Amino acid sequence: MARYDEFAEWYEQWVGDGPPLIAAQSGLLPDVTGARVLDIACGQGRMSRHLARLGADVVGVDISAAMLDKARAIGPDGIAYVRADVARHPSWWDGRPFDGCTCDLALMDIDELAGTLSTVTTVLRRGGWFVASIVHPCFPGNEKGRSSWPPGEGYEREGPRRTTIPTASGSGWARPTASCLPS
Secondary structure (H helix, E strand, O other): OOOOHHHHHHHHHHHOOOOOHHHHOOOOOOOOOOOEEEEEOOOOOHHHHHHHHOOOEEEEEEOOHHHHHHHHHHOOOOOEEEEOOOOOOOOOOOOOOEEEEEEEOOHHHOOOHHHHHHHHHHHEEEEEEEEEEOOOOOOOEOOOOEOOOOOOOOOOOOOEEEEEEEOOOOOEEEEEEEEOOOO
């Protein structure tokens, strides 16, 4: 059972079907008319539906069967929803590159960030785009939606953090992503 399976009902009511955060920020999304777009950790399909309304050919992928059931029930039929772990090799992928990828308010809850970003580099066409939003780490969730921050690795931990961004060839580059050093 995926962690969001147990509170899919609550999440759908809490989030609703308003515009996704990415959509609410002018200029983040390029024109997606006719574009093939992967919505990573699509949940109940809010971002997927938004992209489809803008004219994109959308594939939504999520690990939670319960959230995907919600997405399929809401529709429309033209969106392909796939149950898969995006942090693993994308065996679900048909080999046709995506023009773009989105991930709205979910990267912070994916345990294997490096694997997820590796999937993005694998499925995205050369020159494609990736737009993501996250919850600020000082708001890690509540009793219904806990963050996946490892113990001792929350916002309040001081010191540099490093992220390795994998490439399709398996090599990657690393850079500090945040510094929480006392002033």
